[in-house]
Amino acid sequence: AQTVTQSQPEMSVQEAETVTLSCTYDTSESDYYLFWYKQPPSRQMILVIRQEAYKQQNATENRFSVNFQKAAKSFSLKISDSQLGDAAMYFCAETSYDKVIFGPGTSLSVIP
Amino acid sequence: DTEVTQTPKHLVMGMTNKKSLKCEQHMGHRAMYWYKQKAKKPPELMFVYSYEKLSINESVPSRFSPECPNSSLLNLHLHALQPEDSALYLCASSQLDTRGQPQHFGDGTRLSIL
Numbered sequence A: 001a002q003t004v005t006q007s008q009p010e011m012s013v014q015e016a017e018t019v020t021l022s023c024t025y026d027t028s029e030s031d032y033y034l035f036w037y038k039q040p041p042s043r044q045m046i047l048v049i050r051q052e053a054y055k056q057q058n059a060t061e062n063r064f065s066v067n068f069q070k071a072a073k074s075f076s077l078k079i080s081d082s083q084l085g086d087a088a089m090y091f092c093a094e095t096s097y098d099k100v101i102f103g104p105g106t107s108l109s110v111i112p
Numbered sequence B: 001d002t003e004v005t006q007t008p009k010h011l012v013m014g015m016t017n018k019k020s021l022k023c024e025q026h027m028g029h030r031a032m033y034w035y036k037q038k039a040k041k042p043p044e045l046m047f048v049y050s051y052e053k054l055s056i057n058e059s060v061p062s063r064f065s066p067e068c069p070n071s072s073l074l075n076l077h078l079h080a081l082q083p084e085d086s087a088l089y090l091c092a093s094s095q096l097d098t099r100g101q102p103q104h105f106g107d108g109t110r111l112s113i114l
Helices: none
Strands: A003-005 A010-014 A019-021 A024-026 A033-039 A046-052 A064-069 A074-079 A088-095 A100-102 A106-111 B004-007 B010-013 B018-025 B031-037 B044-050 B053-057 B064-070 B073-079 B087-094 B109-113
Touching: A003 A088, A003 A100, A010 A019, A019 A106, A024 A074, A033 A064, A033 A074, A046 A064, A046 A074, A074 A088, B004 B087, B010 B018, B018 B031, B018 B087, B031 B064, B031 B073, B044 B064, B044 B073, B053 B064
Parallel strands: A010 A106, B010 B109
Antiparallel strands: A003 A024, A019 A074, A033 A046, A033 A088, A064 A074, A088 A100, A088 A106, B004 B018, B018 B073, B031 B044, B031 B087, B044 B053, B064 B073, B087 B109
């Protein structure tokens, strides 16, 4: 069975600093995709970044980057130059076919 | 901008009422999803429609009845709900022609059962 684990229920970061959110997953599929989604309080869930498992190169989107370690089944998210608007729940997710498996989430606070 | 539109944004209903949640997208996505989400928890998948046909039902109680009238619309009909059904209900859509496409979420309907 597919599982996604996020071991940090809550984290905080000083504004302008860097923070890394952890995620590990378990799947028997050889072809799969990994995502980080962001859900601000009372706002829409949006995609932050996407990684194809067959690509060795780590995905980046502006201040957001991932450290994808396929052998270790690890997919961490690094947020650089943190901003107040980065405060949100962050969900790591994995999909092979039509179902997305979400991790339990990490609540990120940004301290001014 | 929200590309997946959900109505209503808030709904309060009694346990004997019948109501419907609506979801609309015009991105040409052929997969649509209903999720239930409790506070500070991940979304829980309820139903998946692929090409307007129900492809996944995650053992959801029959008091929730999904409907997909066409490729742009998704409804969730509610009847005789229980207080534990109070939650945020999220609709999402995604492409089907290419694997691993991300889901686009609506803002959700916050449902309260009295």
